[in-house]
Amino acid sequence: MSSIATADAQNGAAAPAVSTSDDYRASEHIVRVRGVKRVYKIGEVLVHALRGIDLDIKRGEFMAIMGPSGSGKSTLFNMVGGLDKPTDGTVFIDEVDIAQLDAGELAWLRCRKIGYIFQTFNLIPVMTALENVTLPMIFAGASVDEQMEKGKRLLETVGLGDRLYNKPGQLSGGQQQRVAIARALANDPAIILADEPTGNLDQKVGEEIIQMLKRLNKESGVTIITATHDDKMYKRADRVSIVIDGEIQAVVPPEQLGDNTVDGFLAQLKEEKDAAAIKDLETAAEVTATNAAITGEG
Amino acid sequence: MAAMNSGTARVERQISLPFKQAFRIALRNITIRVGRAMITGAGTMLGIAFLMSVFASNLMLAAKGAEPSPAQAQKAAWLVAMSLLVSFVGITNSMLMSVTERYKEIGTFKCLGALDNFIVKMFLIESGLLGFFGSLIGSIIGLLFVIVTNLAFVGAFNWALAVLYMLACIVLGTILSVGAALPPAIRAAKMQAVDAMRTEV
Numbered sequence: 065m066s067s068i069a070t071a072d073a074q075n076g077a078a079a080p081a082v083s084t085s086d087d088y089r090a091s092e093h094i095v096r097v098r099g100v101k102r103v104y105k106i107g108e109v110l111v112h113a114l115r116g117i118d119l120d121i122k123r124g125e126f127m128a129i130m131g132p133s134g135s136g137k138s139t140l141f142n143m144v145g146g147l148d149k150p151t152d153g154t155v156f157i158d159e160v161d162i163a164q165l166d167a168g169e170l171a172w173l174r175c176r177k178i179g180y181i182f183q184t185f186n187l188i189p190v191m192t193a194l195e196n197v198t199l200p201m202i203f204a205g206a207s208v209d210e211q212m213e214k215g216k217r218l219l220e221t222v223g224l225g226d227r228l229y230n231k232p233g234q235l236s237g238g239q240q241q242r243v244a245i246a247r248a249l250a251n252d253p254a255i256i257l258a259d260e261p262t263g264n265l266d267q268k269v270g271e272e273i274i275q276m277l278k279r280l281n282k283e284s285g286v287t288i289i290t291a292t293h294d295d296k297m298y299k300r301a302d303r304v305s306i307v308i309d310g311e312i313q314a315v316v317p318p319e320q321l322g323d324n325t326v327d328g329f330l331a332q333l334k335e336e337k338d339a340a341a342i343k344d345l346e347t348a349a350e351v352t353a354t355n356a357a358i359t360g361e362g
Numbered sequence: 363m364a365a366m367n368s369g370t371a372r373v374e375r376q377i378s379l380p381f382k383q384a385f386r387i388a389l390r391n392i393t394i395r396v397g398r399a400m401i402t403g404a405g406t407m408l409g410i411a412f413l414m415s416v417f418a419s420n421l422m423l424a425a426k427g428a429e430p431s432p433a434q435a436q437k438a439a440w441l442v443a444m445s446l447l448v449s450f451v452g453i454t455n456s457m458l459m460s461v462t463e464r465y466k467e468i469g470t471f472k473c474l475g476a477l478d479n480f481i482v483k484m485f486l487i488e489s490g491l492l493g494f495f496g497s498l499i500g501s502i503i504g505l506l507f508v509i510v511t512n513l514a515f516v517g518a519f520n521w522a523l524a525v526l527y528m529l530a531c532i533v534l535g536t537i538l539s540v541g542a543a544l545p546p547a548i549r550a551a552k553m554q555a556v557d558a559m560r561t562e563v
Contacts, residue, residue, distance in 0.1 A: 142556050147554065147556045148556050149554075158373075160372075166375075171376035171475050171477050172475065173373055174474065175475020176475070180473050187470075199471075203376070251475075
């Protein structure tokens with residue numbers, strides 16, 4: 065309970081402090097999210113996926129974003145990756161407001177600055193591992209020799225030096241995800257965005273993928289942002305952001321979550337939130353009771 | 363090292379790949395899914411083979427020296443119209459499918475830094491190649507069919523006009539293929555990358 069109180073206090077205190085010291089912190093943060101809202105319209109219903117997110121991610125940081133499914137973490141993710149545009153608010157990547165970029169600049173950003181890793185790997189099924197890895201280099205305009213040399217080197221780095229010419233269908237899930245990691249690294253990005261990278265993998269293989277990401281983070285200083293459900297994943301992160309109902313509830317170092325599982329921590333947070341809302345509920349209950357009495361008489 | 367390089371807070375514009383590169387990738391796209399490409403191309407081929415055989419058999423009728431009655435001429439025109447319709451529907455359908463089934467891939471391409479116009483260019487070249495070779499083979503098959511079944515009258519056959527019809531068939535087949543692939547390709551290229559990736563076909 066005490067840890068949550070601290071988390072909330074931190075969160076509450078951080079919000080005004082950051083906005084006053086933006087200039088001072090500018091170069092330290094590679095990603096800054098300010099007041100981002102995203103509203104989807106499904107039929108006639110408006111769905112508020114994000115309700116005003118503020119988040120800073122430091123250069124070289126390993127940030128885990130956690131939350132139950134439907135909490136908006138994937139939406140937040142797509143915003144940071146420039147894959148989707150916010151309804152309101154701004155996302156800065158390296159101090160550039162990505163909403164201001166035209167299609168060509170956005171493509172450059174996706175190609176050079178950001179590497180994407182997906183839960184479902186999203187490799188091109190008809191291409192070999194090597195072709196999948198060299199694809200972003202083609203878009204970056206690299207020569208064929210460069211592509212081959214670097215593609216092979218990257219696949220060796222992820223331990224697939226002997227699987228260059230295998231197609232995704234001939235590789236296991238873990239191997240496919242490693243191809244995806246190599247592909248994400250193709251143009252030396254500053255940020256790697258990994259959306260539940262271990263979600264489709266078994267425990268042991270997932271652990272390998274996490275270790276690989278952590279190693280990359282330490283060795284090359286690439287910023288890693290990952291949405292995850294995985295307990296092992298968040299424990300390796302530098303900081304953990306907890307997203308519920310489209311809002312960031314807390315940004316804490318993983319130690320603060322202690323031995324609590326993700327679900328346990330989320331449940332505790334929710335309990336606290338509910339407790340705070342009980343007074344409202346009680347008032348509401350009184351009103352309902354009165355209403356019921358009136359209706360009963362009528 | 364990656365993070366070091368990106369110290370500058372600057373965004374450049376993605377380079378537009380030259381036509382040669384796009385052609386190379388489009389050709390590769392066809393060769394790596396050769397089976398699927400054959401089926402798509404076969405749609406064009408069959409339509410054009412039908413159209414060409416109708417043209418050729420009209421020529422063959424003339425070669426036989428038979429003056430067509432008004433009823434026969436009407437029937438011939440009807441057949442040409444039908445075969446045009448078959449070509450149109452067949453080609454449009456197979457091209458539409460071949461693009462829509464790759465929406466997810468298009469989304470991935472966009473995530474990796476492909477420009478919208480590159481994606482359109484790529485599908486244009488792919489469908490153009492499939493359309494051209496499909497209608498080339500189709501028109502040869504259509505012509506051969508009529509020739510082989512009417513070998514006795516080949517002597518008086520108007521070859522010059524047949525070649526002209528063949529060229530028309532090839533041009534028509536290629537245009538129809540590209541025209542059918544273009545709208546879904548543009549739609550896919552303009553989609554947000556996430557939406558394209560989420561598409562299930």
